[in-house]
Amino acid sequence: MERRLFFLLNLAQRKLLRYADATCRAETGLSVAQAALLFELARDPRPQSELVEALPVRKAAVTGLLARMEENGLVVRRRDPADGRAWLVEATDAGRERLPKLRRLLKRFNRALQGDFNDEELDTVIRFLNHIVTWTDQQEPSASRKEHRDAAHL
Amino acid sequence: MERRLFFLLNLAQRKLLRYADATCRAETGLSVAQAALLFELARDPRPQSELVEALPVRKAAVTGLLARMEENGLVVRRRDPADGRAWLVEATDAGRERLPKLRRLLKRFNRALQGDFNDEELDTVIRFLNHIVTWTDQQEPSASRKEHRDAAHL
């Protein structure tokens, strides 16, 4: 059996992301990371902590992402009246305007990804990807949500 | 059918890479990017341009990667006597020493990735990943090897 699954996955995802990012920037002016965040704001306002949970990145990355997006007028943050530490994030009109185009682009990507694989095959692929997510979550039991409470093994 | 293939792939690969990188650094002191490069140097010396072709990143990224690895004493570069522009890259003893451990780690990752998927399912996954590679290569016909000779469409 194939010995290079790990690197093949890396290769495929990097190439895909590189192309998707270039296309997305060219057609909408947004990076894929910004687009992913904007999708989460279809129904806003949302607390920043929820965005961190919804996205596959750590909170420090979201801080920077939001800062750049706010600079570009795509989102606005205001203090959560119920929690003086938290921010409520909202897409601006300029941000919301991007959504239809982004949705069409995402659909294009997904169609291309599906290629001519049939439902059974796609189901296998999706199960495989979910298996990766599950496995890594098991390896880093606390990393997803609770950061490094018990990361003393390093 | 699943509408989120694109983001699911992104999620899975990011989680995998994050975990693999942390583990690799903890057990061998190398990042996954450095490990991938070192694997390519099992038979050295190799011209840097070959490394660029073998890795899923652009040449500017390889420049920095090699600089850091050379600083850490993992590789050495010397001018190609046959081509005054090119470098021949070689793993040092310290670099080569890492290889067995890296191979074992890679095997561990690949076994975990395969989980209990059978050969037919893994074949489907591999075909899917190769399909992505092929598709992105078709989208950016010149990007892999020839950079941006005909990227005027941007």
Add this chain to the structure above:
DNA sequence: CCATTTTAGTACACATGTGTACGAATTGCA
């Protein structure tokens, strides 16, 4: 044989991600 084009690699500015350390607000509990 020289001028033009291509190729190898670096430099630079930037985006995105990581982990760690921190301040401030909130929560939990004695």
Add this chain to the structure above:
DNA sequence: TGCAATTCGTACACATGTGTACTAAAATGG
């Protein structure tokens, strides 16, 4: 109630990646 622990978000240093612009060497072709 009040202090300790937790949580939210930012700051910082850094690694890794991108595209673009550049230098210098090599290849090409009249």
